[in-house]
Amino acid sequence: MDYNFKAIEKKWQDKWEKEKTYHAVTGDKKPKYYVLVEFPYPSGSGLHVGHTPSQIAMDIVSRKKRAQGYNVLYPIGFDSFGLPTEQYAIKTGAKPKDITEKNEAYFKKQIKSIGISFDWDRCISTTDENYYKWTQWLFLQFYNHGLAYKEKANINWCPNCKIGLSNEESEGGVCERCGTPVIQKAKEQWMLKMSAYSEKLLQGLDKTNYWENIKTSQRNWIGKSEGTILKCQLNTGDTFEVFTTCIETIMGITYFVFAPEHKLVQKLKNKITNWDDVQNYIDNANKKTEFERTQLVKEKTGVQLKGLYAIHPITKEQVPVFIGDYVLANYGSGAVMAVPTHDARDFDFAKKFNLPMIEVISGGNVKEKAFEKADYLGHDCKLVNSSIFTGLTVEQAKKKITEYLEQNNLGYHTTTYKMRDWVFSRQRYWGEPVPMIHCPKCGWVTVPEKDLPVTLPDVDHYEPTDDGESPLSKIDSFVNTTCPKCGGHAKRETDVMPNWAGSSWYYLRYMDPHNDKEFASMDAMKYWGMVDLYNGGGEHVTRHLLYARFWHKFFYDIGLVPYEEPFWSRIQQGLILATDGSKMSKSRGNTVDPMKYVDTYGADVSRLGQMFMGDYTSTKPWSDDCMKPCQKLLQRIWNYQDKLKVGNIRDDVKYNLSLCIKNVTEDIDTLKFNTAISSLMILANYFDTLEFINTEEYKVLLKLLCPFAPHMSLEIWEQQKFNGSVEQDWPTYNPNDLVQSTIELVVQVNSKIVARHMFSTSASEQELIDEAKTIANVQKALENKTIVKTIVVKNRLINFIVK
């Protein structure tokens, strides 16, 4: 009888929905396990290959953990605010809210048709007023603790989307969403003071179990560096600071370079004799994006600030000062000391402007190229031409010079971080309104808690305005309000929050999704604790992960959450490529719709097929060829019903069965779903050789199969009227059953295989050696030779080294 997946899968899915089979009860006595998969953005085109493999993989983990007796929380929701919906709304005239509802319903239907065991009772949506009420409330906590502030900043501006972008969103100098080159624009923005958490975000990584490469990417983004602040003076008496990680090169300074935006440049306008040239250079630099300034322009540019010179802090000599756009205003102090002999960028600049060079660290050929810290650190290089510091090693000099500077109040040791504050404003419609009111008398006032949420007004037009203000700014009924403090006339903030806001705390809401008093109760958070397993895409490894950790750490500091880090482990699914191995994209027309396979083969086959394509965590091409063999496997397992006999596990079946239990259990734990399926195939191949299968043997196979193909496993279990549940009591094995009495070992002479032979597994090393020497081929190879060494590797080989 063929397996009718259409009817059977529907039957079980309906049952799960009606009975809330996979609802996780908070407070249950069983040990908890929290599996989190990144919630999708509900686009109009439905689930894609970026969603389904991870949901299936984590479903397998969840189902297995439940069978092992855990109280598993495996929730899903929707990260629904976002530009595509808004743009679709503008194009079609439909309301973003309606579009979102429709898309979410479509996603839910698709996810349910794959048989993912989500707890649908906990389904959330970031656009739900009951959700973003708390997103807004959490923002107010940042504000109340001085971590949200408004500042006029040169922000990345997309002239097409008419939206400010965070540094992270304008990767490569183009708008992440539309690809338009990003320009600079000054704008008042809400900022979150993420830089205040640099060190905590760095330290906290030690309290997690993330993959090491994920930790590395977090560390790189935070970008801690130890160095020295050097206090310097200009001939005008003005002081400035520079940051350096190479204070040992201080005696090699031949000029200083300021960022074009450096405050002193404007302040000393009147003292600069070539101001026209300088102004011209600044204007050009402002036109360039950070991208162009820092990468496209390989050749160094700059202008000397004539009329100004700096005084070397130690030698007190006069040193020229430049502005150059290779110096960034927002890193370090916006000015650098230039040592052309020991920094490649300074070297290029000095060559171009014909500036002097002083070698201060020996060992390189500084006439040809800069001898940089990567070249000299750790090589015991000594200082030269460095006055009282000459002769010290670099390591000694770092210490001595810093001490000297500190004693003479010329500088101090410090730590800087690359990570900047987070631009938290967007001038759009489809986002959480920032819950702030500006009163002419009281200044910025928070919206009182009782008035939350500040809801988005129901309007007909969402177009961004040409002046860069939010669309909300044109809606008078939204803007005009009264000041909560003085009752006078006031105006609402019209910026909305970035897409990242809702996703920065959603894992907390899952723990207590219907709470209307708090964002989540302390009891629920204490019960569920850290997310045990967090699966997501590689593209979110730095940004989203840092944002969520930042929020969480702040919440911990103000006593809102009971533990320091949100996620215990973070794993990453491999990128799915098109069938030809190229990148999948709509523009190339090579996308694959995973739902097509659910229709053709059913959920169970499609689940197996997607997991069988290759290593879960590696990048790999989509392969249609994986569906057929998985369909075959299920059909075979289904057909075993025709050769069942009531009976226990036979002794001679135990080995193969135990091996499969071991492999499948371990492979699910280590995310090796492809080899877990191989193991099931191997067991099926073995079952094919048996004349009949005992019911207890079959039940083990069904239990192992169940996380991968739940519908069919449940159906067979029910049809056969087996006792208990296929979803409980995960099979275990006795390690003794994996020990065989004999095993084939390889016998080598000088590491070349000369024989394969069955040996007793209980034999001692000497017995193995003695027996090996009796084998004809071995004797032949040993003839007239002297054995100098014998290597025995348990259960593997015997190797005779001869002369």
Added chain:
RNA sequence: GCCGAAGUGGUGGAAUGGCAGACGCGAAGGACUCAAAAUCCUUUAUGGGCAACCAUGUGUGGGUUCAAGUCCCACCUUCGGCACCA
């Protein structure tokens, strides 16, 4: 340029330093069939040989080791990430 990951048959991919290619796909041959599909059986890394067998083989070149796909060094290629970070 820097950082990270990877490179294995015709193909997707397996291999705690210990028999390279598990499990599949594809292909070839066979069984069943009037025929086909489905299913089942056999073969399938490459070169040589009728064969037993021999030689070669995990991107390239070195090295460590009794033994290297795996460890070390250098390089090449591909894919990700970062962007003059002082």
